[in-house]
Amino acid sequence: MPDVKDVGALMSVTYDVAARDFVRAGEAASKLKRLLQQLGLDPAVIRRAAIAAYEAEMNIVIHSYGGQIKVDITPESIEMICEDSGPGIPDIEKALQEGYSTATEEIREMGFGAGMGLPNIQRSADQFRIESTVGEGTCLQVTILHEAGE
Amino acid sequence: MKLAEAVAALSLEVEDPQILDREVEGGYCSDLLSDVMAKAAGGSIWVTNQVHANVVAVASLIDAAAVIIAGGMQPEEETVKKAQDVGIPLLSTSLSAFDVVGRLYELGLRGTLRDG
Ligand SMILES: Nc1ncnc2c1ncn2[C@@H]1O[C@H](COP(=O)(O)OP(=O)(O)OP(=O)(O)O)[C@@H](O)[C@H]1O
Numbered sequence: 344m345p346d347v348k349d350v351g352a353l354m355s356v357t358y359d360v361a362a363r364d365f366v367r368a369g370e371a372a373s374k375l376k377r378l379l380q381q382l383g384l385d386p387a388v389i390r391r392a393a394i395a396a397y398e399a400e401m402n403i404v405i406h407s408y409g410g411q412i413k414v415d416i417t418p419e420s421i422e423m424i425c426e427d428s429g430p431g432i433p434d435i436e437k438a439l440q441e442g443y444s445t446a447t448e449e450i451r452e453m454g455f456g457a458g459m460g461l462p463n464i465q466r467s468a469d470q471f472r473i474e475s476t477v478g479e480g481t482c483l484q485v486t487i488l489h490e491a492g493e
Numbered sequence: 494m495k496l497a498e499a500v501a502a503l504s505l506e507v508e509d510p511q512i513l514d515r516e517v518e519g520g521y522c523s524d525l526l527s528d529v530m531a532k533a534a535g536g537s538i539w540v541t542n543q544v545h546a547n548v549v550a551v552a553s554l555i556d557a558a559a560v561i562i563a564g565g566m567q568p569e570e571e572t573v574k575k576a577q578d579v580g581i582p583l584l585s586t587s588l589s590a591f592d593v594v595g596r597l598y599e600l601g602l603r604g605t606l607r608d609g
């Protein structure tokens with residue numbers, strides 16, 4: 344169950360993401376999308392947020408041992424902190440290149456592993472930061488402004 | 494075009510006949526989920542050979558008009574259940590993806606990409 348705190352103009356939601364659970368994978372992004380629709384946000388902003396949340400969620404499912412996506416919605420922006428514990432990313436620059444993927448054959452057969460997730464997140468975001476420690480985990484910070492177009 | 498028209502013209506198998514009145518704006522064909530996520534426009538009919546439940550999550554997130562599972566692949570049970578839960582029409586056919594897209598093109602549908 345996501346934990347929702349509505350503090351005036353600021354709304355904060357946290358979604359847990361389990362590793363390797365391919366049946367539930369995508370639920371955090373779907374729930375976030377529904378919430379943003381209920382808030383009446385711009386469809387283009389919702390689509391960008393949905394892409395970023397989905398790709399971050401799938402990376403946690405596929406590449407980590409599990410984590411969380413925490414979303415703060417303010418009058419200016421949607422900010423997501425996507426944090427996992429896991430193997431981390433040894434070469435972030437490489438990981439951000441379109442087409443680079445360490446996904447296994449089995450994962451690729453399911454249609455993942457195109458090496459497009461992180462580039463998709465970057466394109467959808469107005470601000471993007473990634474930090475990763477090998478052997479500990481990865482943290483993405485994604486900000487999408489309500490005002491800025493693509 | 495109404496989804497029901499495409500279903501009739503291609504004799505597609507339908508998991509839930511209740512939701513075929515949706516308008517189809519165009520199409521997209523890919524088996525790479527991140528590619529679909531990035532590029533397919535809302536209202537598209539999505540043609541794929543993927544059968545697992547995450548297909549429904551992607552289709553729902555991009556507001557796809559429907560998913561066509563081509564090549565005689567059968568959707569997994571979880572996929573059918575999820576599609577019903579979120580109201581995504583799930584269609585299947587023994588036609589190959591190539592033939593599905595060709596037939597849809599003949600019906601006047603065109604490939605659509607998301608803005609920006
Ligand atoms: N949370 C993470 N923990 C560990 N490694 C990660 C994580 N996210 C991404 N990576 C690494 O970065 C690579 C590129 O990630 P990206 O999301 O761009 O592509 P992908 O997940 O391999 O494929 P796609 O997203 O197209 O299905 C991954 O293959 C993996 O090696």
Ligand SMILES: [Mg+2]
Pocket residue numbers: 398401402456459460461
């Ligand atoms: Mg990815």
